[in-house]
Amino acid sequence: MKTIIVGAGLCGSLLAVRLAQRGHNVVMYEKRDDMRKASNDSGRSINLALSARGLMALERVGLKKTIVEDCIPMKGRLIHPLGGDTFLSPYSGRDEDYINSVSRSGLNILLLNEAEKLSNVEIKFDYNVTDVDLSKAHIKGIDMGGNEFTDDADLVIGTDGAGSVVRRSMMSQTTKLLFNYSQDFLRHGYKELSILPADGGAFKIEKNVLHIWPRGHFMIIALPNLDGSFTLTMFHPYEGETGFNTLDTKDKVKAMFEKYYSDLLPFIPHYLDEYFENAVGTLGTIKAYPWQAYGKTLIMGDAAHAIVPFYGQGMNASFEDVRVFDDMLDLYGDDYEKVLFNFQESRKENADAIADLAIDNFYEMRDHVDDKAFMLKRKLEMQLEQNYSDYYSKYSLVTFRPELDYNTAMLLGRQQDKLLLGIVEKESSDWNLADVMSQIKNLHTNFNNESRK
Ligand SMILES: Cc1cc2nc3c(=O)[nH]c(=O)nc-3n(C[C@H](O)[C@H](O)[C@H](O)COP(=O)(O)OP(=O)(O)OC[C@H]3O[C@@H](n4cnc5c(N)ncnc54)[C@H](O)[C@@H]3O)c2cc1C
Incomplete structure (x- = not known):
């Protein structure tokens, strides 16, 4: 059984490990260069909240324990109200229930290393897949030298993220597949800043929490990193007084931070440089159906269901996809039409549910936590x-x-x-x-x- 995976991000790498453990011959194509050699994380969140669903999937491949060692537990939200005292809103009344801050690239690298340890996995970096012949499980693309390549397999799985090319190939057969698709952008974007570690790698603010500075229609959050730093994410509108499009000079940005985030300023002396160096990312929800075509091609992870990050569940849901797909292989064996169809049917309403919950949480974190x-x-x-x-x-x-x-x-x-x-x-x-x-x-x-x- 040969399976082509398109996209060696978080979902694809975990899937490669699991399928290879089951005996599939896996060839994974990734359009970017090998992240273990170069940093290509620009504009992406550099840490993520990993919680029970993601951990359960990692346990399936035997990696939960290793990954937990590189995580920082966060037991609740530490709220920094405007002009008020900070207070903790725990995630749960049970001590054992907490979420974990984990490095995106650290986790991806660990999964890539695990995949490469398996002799039946081949990873091809700098291979940009451009088209999929859905019923034949045949892919086409362009490699780093600008040369065209093709490959065939029994199954193609697209884990190529929110801008998925595999999904686009499905869309090109809209009528045949009765393909439905929607994309809803928030009128807010995000930008990352950072709090650097104190001398000796100490944390300058409380370590084991997710910090939030809620300001009504916008907010900043912060997650801790192992080196003592924090990644801050500004979630702001594009337009209006506090909008990214409006904040286009140092004076305007400074005035906005002094008005709304004066309590944060002592920890981010370099924020003006970072503000102008770092790009604004878009935030949106993508829904699609079907996720599979002809029992030969499937999409999962963000390719099938990109969501806004406010429940901290996008990666967790993508990892859960891998676990449920594994369950379907247990149930239906080599009958891939059934495996793909039943996977799609069991996941679709759940992906829609977490997409809607994530939007609800955007309003909750921004407007209601205080x-x-x-x-x-x-x-x-x-x-x-x-x-x-x-x-x-x-x-x-x-x-x-x-x-x-x-x-x-x-x-x-x-x-x-x-x-x-x-x-x-x-x-x-x-x-x-x-x-x-x-x-x-x-x-x-x-x-x-x-x-x-
Ligand atoms: C600001 C922000 C914060 C977030 N925080 C959290 C969080 O706290 N917790 C959480 O669970 N989730 C979080 N998420 C969501 C999480 O990042 C995604 O759900 C997760 O990355 C999805 O993984 P994926 O592998 O499906 O897609 P991706 O991570 O996007 O990986 C797709 C891969 O496919 C490759 N690729 C794309 N096109 C091609 C092609 N044509 N050919 C070959 N390769 C291709 C890409 O280069 C990439 O490596 C956050 C997202 C954002 C934007």
């Missing part, structure tokens, strides 16, 4: 999680319960949110936890009965 009803609901959720082992908030269902699919986590989580918001609106403290929990249990019973119908 609002009163939201903070009261979080307080009640914490108390429930601390006292009841079977209670999980919506965030915890999505982030810490990888055995539940995203769609179930979303539907159940939204119903719980509605119930808890109703409770905190009536009573702002001294909740009767036993009573709240019994209402949650009723909600679960109804939810399970409805799902069975």
